[in-house]
Amino acid sequence: MNRIEALFARTERKVLSMFTTAGYPALDDTLRVCRALQDAGVEMIELGFPFSDPLADGPTIQRSNEQALANGMSLKVLFGQLKALRDNVDIPVLLMGYLNPVLQYGVERFCAACAEVGIDGLILPDMPVDEYKETYQALFAKYDLRSVFLVTPQTSPERIRMLDEITTGFLYVVSVASVTGNKLAVDDTRKQYFQRIHEMKLKSPTMVGFGIHDRQSFEESTAMLRGGIIGSALLKVLETSKDIEADVRSFVADIRPVV
């Protein structure tokens, strides 16, 4: 079974997932950060491959992208590092990023490389749904890669149903109309939105993300959903960290104690 599905089948409690940027803070930190996350109790990782123009991201992820690129990160370098992925972590890992680097690498070659190193799924937010259905869906399936789609507070109910049908692995519930990294406040409007998603009884597990930064925002935003994803808040910790393992451990423990 694909590791993502196995994870949702195995546990009833809220799934804690984190996003980090490959090649950040230092080029060779990719697997070190992944292992630190797993050791700290994180259950799923979205590993971002950097892009020069991350137009859905706020300043924190922009900076991590710039730094990773300056460090020399590229898809080629990343797949080299990821050869040792499954010697280091056994939790599900998805690659997340913008479409252009994937197109330049070659979509099939990219999928094959993902399968070879043990990547479980992809999140490509600027990949058009039509193009996915026509070309990429079959390719991703061939390499046993899940493909995660996003919904936002402005997504119409019909489109949410459609995205729930085509998404695999889980459905990414964007918490608020914003780029990444703005601290989320779970007010009544947010609660109604999460409630609305909950009541739609979607077939896919729902993971909420964007702006989750502490225990309160994690607990409140996941109350009616399957789990949550934290990105910028983790990158802020990594940005200034002198001891990645210890800092990741205490950051994750603040969000949710290890069981």
Added chain:
Amino acid sequence: MVYHVDQRGFFGFFGGSYIPEMLVPNITELQSRYLEIIEDASFQAEFRQLLRDYVGRPTPLYPARRLSEKLGYPLFLKREDLNHTGAHKINNAIGQILLAQRLGKRRIIAETGAGQHGVATATVCALMGVECFVYMGEIDMKRQAPNVRRMQMLGTKVIPVTSGSRVLKDAANEAMRDWIAHPEDTHYILGSAVGPHPFPDMVMRFQAVISEEIKTQLPAQTPYQLPHSIIACVGGGSNAIGAFAHFLDTPSVVLIGVEAAGKGLDSGETAATIARGREGVLHGSKTLVMQTEDGQITEAHSISAGLDYPGVGPQHAHLARTGRATYVSVTDEEALVAAHELARLEGIIPALETAHALAYLPRHQAGPDQPVVLCLSGRGDKDMATYCPEA
């Protein structure tokens, strides 16, 4: 061959809409409504009236006598510099503000490079009494300072962009981010024929008034029925596509786009995307893009802020691929020389962007009976610090 957009928002291989889900509601709304709105008679009436009474259209098609003598072929300048605010950008800004009103949007955002599109957008927002925010790269704010002050006087908030390379590409990123954060009340007046569908087609439609006028002015004012060739500078490609639009399906008319070579095509500091780009995705469309092997967008370089962009409109990528239009390039140096020459020979100080199209003219092949039309996209007031640094 079809040169226009298809049902799915593509020009052949190029175009489409490669956007994150956060932008889908706004883009879908535009895709489903733009044609119905633009083609409506009341829209057309208001658009045409503003172009006439406010912008000052039609702009003259001026026979450049002294320059023609020098070049050996009859040259006509399509005087977009005489538009209100000094460039072709206002044609699109008027069209989009009328569209935004019909969509019920009360907040306007825009990106700008040279500041001409920013000034045009600030102007139409003042005219309509709506709030306006313009994103502009920090570097461009310095090199086009007069336009920053114009926007501010018009009541627009100019937001300096400090991310990335701090020029036009980054300003467009920030405008997209703003739109993501304001999904309901905001319209993004994109300033060139780039971006996700329907922007390239929509901007082309608003700029097409340039070629519509050329098509009637030339036979009315000269012995010629049709231009032999049309020449325009290409940043994102809006003035060029506007000047080409009504001649796309007339194969005898030679279409030439002039890109900014910067310090030279192979200097590593260039903005000639069609010459040096590969297929890729930038700002929501599949087009030609200057990028690394890994698909990272590279920084463009041009002395002209309005051409300093590593992508190009998808319709131009298609016209280049199909051979319908030809794209050439000129360097920073050549553009500067051409600007000074036009000033001395015709008494017209062109924008630095336009100066690129002018610099190509001596290389252009045309005979004494072959009328050449050049789109004089803007005036050079904003560029005085570059043209005459001591002053």
